[in-house]
Amino acid sequence: MRKIVSVGGWLLFALFFAVQLVGAASAPDKIRFPYSPMSWNSLPWWMAKDAGHFERNGLDVDLFYEGASSVIVQAMLAGEANFAGLAGPAVVSNVINGGDVIQIAAVVKTFTVPMFSAPAIKEVAQLKGQKVAVSRFGSISHIAALNIFQKAGVTGVTILQSGGTPESAAMLMSGAVAAAMVPPPQSLMLKEKGFRELVGVKQFREWNIPVVENGIAARRGFVEKNPSIAKRFIRAAFEGIQTIYTNKELSIKTLAKYTKVNDEKILDESYRFSVEGLSKEGFMPPEAFSALVEQLVSQKSIDEAASKKLPLTSYFDNRYVNELEKEGFFKKLWQ
Incomplete structure (x- = not known):
């Protein structure tokens, strides 16, 4: 009798342990995501959140507006976040100074500030x-x-x-x-x-000026150890962009919610900018970074000697976008 109870107890324990493992495996990965600016440029993150794309990709994303890109990068380097919505000089500057915040996808690949x-x-x-x-x-x-x-x-x-x-x-x-x-x-x-x-x-x-005006930035150390999270985040963001292109009503509603703007003309203009400016794939052209480095050197914003010691790939990594491309993600998304 004791043996039966003992075996039964062990079976119950094993079942309980298995349930816990399943629950842990299905729990979404929590991501803190600071972003800038408070405009249509950030609509992919808002849409990925509100349309459920993050959730469907196993991500629990906490979006929060931070302001200047340089402030966001400093917060990331301090360990407050591993992903962010930003691009441009702040990425190059931090790498020049020894930081590991890099670009892993582009969502806007043209200048859009008129x-x-x-x-x-x-x-x-x-x-x-x-x-x-x-x-x-x-x-x-x-x-x-x-x-x-x-x-x-x-x-x-x-x-x-x-x-x-x-x-x-x-x-x-x-x-x-x-x-x-x-x-x-x-x-x-x-x-x-x-x-x-x-x-x-x-x-x-x-x-046709090569540029990454906005995109997904990440800590290199984190995404190299967690490539699945990086790819799922990129997937969700571009699923958000696909929703923006195909659902104007929801896009306008989402813009109004986050920007606190209710003027129909302003919202319509913001939506127009989004469909004109948002990219349908996330590949980052290397020449965009070479041009940016040259401009920052000419402005004396970064040290020229330090910039020459680093390869262009120090500032970005296309591997996650390339893997999604090979898997047919972008092709299927826009069929």
């Missing part, structure tokens, strides 16, 4: 000798402005740091600058007040 000007200015050439506002030195808006002047062959422009997008718009409206880099929703306000869009997304696309 340049607006006073009504009297009809072409970029007229900005020679004038003042132009960007949000911050070394920001995407700053890099985009430099590319505009390079493409237009314009020199002698004084670039001023406003502190943020609303401040750039205010400087333009007050007459303190002749032009400013201003994305939605402030860009719609400028249009309604008669300011001119000198350069927009269409022109940037025609120029």
Whole structure:
């Protein structure tokens, strides 16, 4: 009798242990995800969350707006997060300084911050000798402005740091600058007040400037040890983008929820920017990073000697996107 009870007890224990293992295996991976900016650029993360794509990929993602990319990178290096929604100079700068925050996917591969000007200015050439506002030195808006002047062959422009997008718009409206880099929703306000869009997304696309304006960043040490989580996060983000392209109503609703904007014109303009700017695959062109490094060196934002010691692949890793491509994920997603 004791043997029967003993065997029965062991069977119950084994069953209980097996149930615990199954439960542990099915528990979603928890991810803290800081992001920037608070605009349509972040719609892939919002949509992946609200449409259930993260959950279906076994991820429990805590989204939170952090602000400046440089602040997010510092928080990641301090161990507060392993993934983030950002791209650009902050990624290059941290690697130059010994950090391991890299880019693992691109979601916006064109400049999308438009340049607006006073009504009297009809072409970029007229900005020679004038003042132009960007949000911050070394920001995407700053890099985009430099590319505009390079493409237009314009020199002698004084670039001023406003502190943020609303401040750039205010400087333009007050007459303190002749032009400013201003994305939605402030860009719609400028249009309604008669300011001119000198350069927009269409022109940037025609120029075909290699860039990663926004994407998924991650701690290299973490994703190398957890490649499945990295791939599932990328999958969820691009499933979110596919939902954005195919479900305008839900996209507008999601934009309104996170941006706290209820103006239909602003939301519609933001949605237009998203379908014009969001990429359908996450491959990162190496030339985007070489161009960015060159620009940061020319601005003296990073040390030239230090940059020459590092291969371009120090700043990004396409392996996770490439694996998803080989598995047919992107092809099936857009069929």
